[in-house]
Amino acid sequence: MRVSDADRERTAQRLQQAFTEGRLTHLELEDRLEIALTAKTYADLRGLVTDLPVEQVDEVIDLESKSGNIKRSGDWGVPRRLRAASKYGSVELDFSQAVIPHQVVEVELDLAYGSAKIILPEGAAANVDSFRSEWGRADSDVPGRPRPGALYVVIKGHAKYGGLTVRYPRRRRFTH
Known part of the structure; x- marks a missing residue:
């Protein structure tokens, strides 16, 4: 997937921070910044x-x-536990390009009139068994059991009038 200028800038800042901490030499920093x-x-x-x-x-x-x-979405830091509450809006969490230092992430949803969409990186799994909806449903297109070495997301919580969708990123088709 193609990167944005903001993605390039965040990586450049991370490289500069590593140089400041003494983790990269001046030459390594220059080489990596040019690529970034x-x-x-x-x-x-x-x-x-x-x-x-x-x-x-x-x-x-x-x-x-x-x-x-x-x-x-994009390059964001994912905590071990994430709680999202919205009364009239929806929740979209895209983990596909995020920095995830934990193998297991717990997501707790508290929704009244909105739905939630969670996008996982390829190969990740999600357990949606503890999510309840009064007037919607939980749809998951990803495996529900943990896999060795892969991200495992446990989703719980509820929605009154909305549902939950868990999937991998859509593949883009290019036509000429």
Whole structure:
């Protein structure tokens, strides 16, 4: 998948921080920055930071909205536990390009009139057995049991008038 200018900038900042901490030499920083600023895909960027420590992410994050939507996507830090509450809006959590330092992530949803969509990286699994909806349903297109070495997301909570969808990223088709 192609990267944005913001993705390139975040990677460049991470490289500069690593240089400041003494983890990269000046020459390594210059080489990696040149690649980062001209990267076209996420794979290009990931290769630049795989030997650097994972950024510290909070253990628990609460996301709340009364009437707006909650959305997280791109390069974001995923905590061990994530609680999202929205009275009139929807929740979309895209884990496909996120920094996830934990093998198991717990997501708790509290929705009144909105639905939730969770997008997982290829190969990840999700347990939706503890999610309840009064007027919707929980649809999961991903495996429900943990797999060795793969992300496992446990989703619980409820929605009064909305549902839950869990899937992998859509594959884009290009036509000429």
